Amino acid sequence: MAIEFKTPGIIATQSQMAQMVAEQVMRPISRSFDEHEHDIPWDYINALWPIMRQNPLFGANDTKKSQASDGDDAAGDKPKRAPIGNMLMVHLIEALSWGDAGIYLTTPGGALGGAAVAAAGTPEQKDRFLARFTESEEPVWGAMAMTEPQAGSDTSAIRTTAVRDGDEWVLNGEKIYCTGGRLALQESKGLVVVWATVDPTAGRAGMKAFVVEAGTPGMTITKLEHKMGIRASDTAAILFDNCRIPLSNVLGSAEVQTASNAANAPKGFKGAMKTFDATRPAVAASALGIARATLELLREKLLEAGIELRDDVPYHEMSAIERDFLDLEAQHRAAWLLTQRAAWQMDMGQPNTVEASECKVKAGEAATIITQKAVEMLGPLGYSREWLFEKWMRDAKINDIFEGTGQINRLIIARRILGFSSRELK
Numbered sequence: 001m002a003i004e005f006k007t008p009g010i011i012a013t014q015s016q017m018a019q020m021v022a023e024q025v026m027r028p029i030s031r032s033f034d035e036h037e038h039d040i041p042w043d044y045i046n047a048l049w050p051i052m053r054q055n056p057l058f059g060a061n062d063t064k065k066s067q068a069s070d071g072d073d074a075a076g077d078k079p080k081r082a083p084i085g086n087m088l089m090v091h092l093i094e095a096l097s098w099g100d101a102g103i104y105l106t107t108p109g110g111a112l113g114g115a116a117v118a119a120a121g122t123p124e125q126k127d128r129f130l131a132r133f134t135e136s137e138e139p140v141w142g143a144m145a146m147t148e149p150q151a152g153s154d155t156s157a158i159r160t161t162a163v164r165d166g167d168e169w170v171l172n173g174e175k176i177y178c179t180g181g182r183l184a185l186q187e188s189k190g191l192v193v194v195w196a197t198v199d200p201t202a203g204r205a206g207m208k209a210f211v212v213e214a215g216t217p218g219m220t221i222t223k224l225e226h227k228m229g230i231r232a233s234d235t236a237a238i239l240f241d242n243c244r245i246p247l248s249n250v251l252g253s254a255e256v257q258t259a260s261n262a263a264n265a266p267k268g269f270k271g272a273m274k275t276f277d278a279t280r281p282a283v284a285a286s287a288l289g290i291a292r293a294t295l296e297l298l299r300e301k302l303l304e305a306g307i308e309l310r311d312d313v314p315y316h317e318m319s320a321i322e323r324d325f326l327d328l329e330a331q332h333r334a335a336w337l338l339t340q341r342a343a344w345q346m347d348m349g350q351p352n353t354v355e356a357s358e359c360k361v362k363a364g365e366a367a368t369i370i371t372q373k374a375v376e377m378l379g380p381l382g383y384s385r386e387w388l389f390e391k392w393m394r395d396a397k398i399n400d401i402f403e404g405t406g407q408i409n410r411l412i413i414a415r416r417i418l419g420f421s422s423r424e425l426k
Helices: 011-037 040-052 083-100 110-118 123-130 180-185 200-206 269-273 275-304 322-346 353-378 388-400 406-418
Strands: 142-145 161-163 166-179 192-198 205-212 219-224 234-245
Touching: 011 040, 011 083, 011 234, 011 388, 083 110, 083 275, 083 322, 110 123, 110 142, 110 205, 110 275, 123 142, 142 166, 142 180, 161 180, 161 192, 166 192, 166 205, 166 219, 180 192, 180 219, 200 205, 205 234, 275 322, 275 388, 322 353, 353 388, 353 406
Parallel strands: 142 192
Antiparallel strands: 161 166, 166 234, 192 205, 219 234
16 A cells, blocks of 8 residues: 655644754865864754654654644543654754765764663663763763674674673673764763673673763773764774673663573564664765755756756656766665655554665665766866865765665565575574
């Protein structure tokens, strides 16, 4: 059955506000923060924080507020409003990434860390950890630390350990490629959700997520990566050396699921991995913000050069450039519809693991193709730094890599559709 997406008024209104921020605040400083990697865009951050406190992205939003929809009132006898929190999220991220994807990633709020707490935390943990994203006067960030030098897509190879010692967990290990790690741990009283094993012999079943708060002794940022794109966003390496955290900071339960207790054991690794069902559409939305920026400026430059872009003539009568441009627009539209569907399913409480991976794959691929093709079509001017096309090409590629590479997400889709386990289809 075909699904028609009607954008509620509140989404349209807030998307327009985000677009204004992207145009007036982000785009004018985009090149500067690309050239001065590791500078922090404080003007943007301080302007966004009062807004984010009211409606923070990823896992920290007030669920009552996220139920808002156009034309209804929660009070009285009027009908309940359909939840739109995730749909709103992807529209806002798309608009902000149109301005600059790297600067967007510095937006204060829960981010992946908040999303993990929301997905796998107990009610008490959600209250305790997520309050900082709405109550702090100063900007606060969350982050997630999963990747290790020897463990990228293969999470079963994670070696960071969590050992219980009385009323504490002791963490030891190294994490790399932690997006926003510096903002969460050095620039704010934020938190990082750290993946570690409580039982190395149990494989993925022994993997648990632990909340480590900024300022915790034994946790040190050892490096900030120099990157091809999204250069305004920090990507940190973090060392845990006998880092002690409270026993209650493990998300959910520390019990390891085995064959004998599978019916009653907490979902642990699988439960926390639900984080990505919410955040993969967000990554897709960011990719599509870059893609839309590219298509809009590409159209403008081609028209300025006197090149026709007709969509009312048969395909075989179009020029090569017209056909290429039409194909790029189709790629963008298909990815955007998949992204909205995945977000809508989250809002409706429907499983969306396949759809979240589908939109992530499609958007990452589409943004890469669109930005590379734009540089190609414009020739030397596209490749030069006079315009932002070459920057967008560099920024776009990360969306096909982080939060599950395109290859890994294709495996997830295939396993779900074909009914295979990770052992059966690798």
